[in-house]
Amino acid sequence: MADIQTRLADVRQRIRIAEKAADRPAQCVRLLAVSKTFDAQAIRLAHAAGQHEFGENYLQEALTKREQLADLPLVWHFIGPLQSNKTRAVAEAFDWVHGVDREKIAVRLAEQRPAGLPPLQICVQVNISGEASKSGCAPADTAALCAAVARLPRLRLRGLMAIPEPGAGDPRAPFHALHALYESLQRQGHALDTLSAGMSDDLEAAIAEGSTLVRVGSAIFGSRPRKPVQAP
Numbered sequence: 001m002a003d004i005q006t007r008l009a010d011v012r013q014r015i016r017i018a019e020k021a022a023d024r025p026a027q028c029v030r031l032l033a034v035s036k037t038f039d040a041q042a043i044r045l046a047h048a049a050g051q052h053e054f055g056e057n058y059l060q061e062a063l064t065k066r067e068q069l070a071d072l073p074l075v076w077h078f079i080g081p082l083q084s085n086k087t088r089a090v091a092e093a094f095d096w097v098h099g100v101d102r103e104k105i106a107v108r109l110a111e112q113r114p115a116g117l118p119p120l121q122i123c124v125q126v127n128i129s130g131e132a133s134k135s136g137c138a139p140a141d142t143a144a145l146c147a148a149v150a151r152l153p154r155l156r157l158r159g160l161m162a163i164p165e166p167g168a169g170d171p172r173a174p175f176h177a178l179h180a181l182y183e184s185l186q187r188q189g190h191a192l193d194t195l196s197a198g199m200s201d202d203l204e205a206a207i208a209e210g211s212t213l214v215r216v217g218s219a220i221f222g223s224r225p226r227k228p229v230q231a232p
């Protein structure tokens with residue numbers, strides 16, 4: 001198995017090729033390294049290879065690593081499902097939250113974001129595949145939720161996030177729908193700059209449809225254990 005540095009370079013190359021294939025400007029897509037289940041040492045190696053932004057799903061695990069890595073200038077994104085009882089710790093410890101899918105969570109994050117920190121950067125999660133089991137705001141409710149987030153203090157609405165169900169159809173279709181929603185919000189006056197879409201297996205399809213941030217885990221760090229090491 002290649003090392004983290006090599007795989008990181010491979011992923012960056014995939015992103016550059018996908019940008020070019022889509023006639024999009026070079027470096028218009030940011031890479032978020034999803035380090036869930038991997039230890040602080042793996043993050044140090046990725047940082048040494050020029051990676052600064054990391055995504056985590058499991059709060060307790062993330063807080064431990066954040067302490068172990070306090071000497072590094074990293075940007076932390078919370079990308080896991082967000083329940084009310086976790087909002088305070090997330091508001092205190094993270095720079096970005098990608099999983100905001102209801103107003104109640106946004107209100108709590110706004111109340112709990114410490115005043116001394118910069119605004120918490122928010123992506124509203126959209127349930128683009130329509131699965132009842134998946135988290136995310138229904139597409140039809142997204143405009144109202146974005147308007148609510150934009151009104152709240154200490155939050156800054158940056159864009160949308162989605163995790164399409166891997167399905168039988170065109171892999172680009174859900175990303176296309178997400179991008180259309182993103183553009184309609186921009187037309188409504190939201191200054192959005194982040195479309196958080198695409199992972200190890202589908203980043204090319206997401207970039208072809210306008211993603212500006214891909215969240216990549218296994219292609220950088222290797223395969224994860226099937227079950228998370230701790231409950232989310």
Ligand SMILES: *Cc1c(COP(=O)(O)O)cnc(C)c1O
Nearest residue numbers: 034079199200215216217218219
């Ligand atoms: C785990 C995870 C990723 C990364 O998935 P890979 O397939 O390992 O690239 C991206 N986004 C979210 C929300 C995740 O939970």
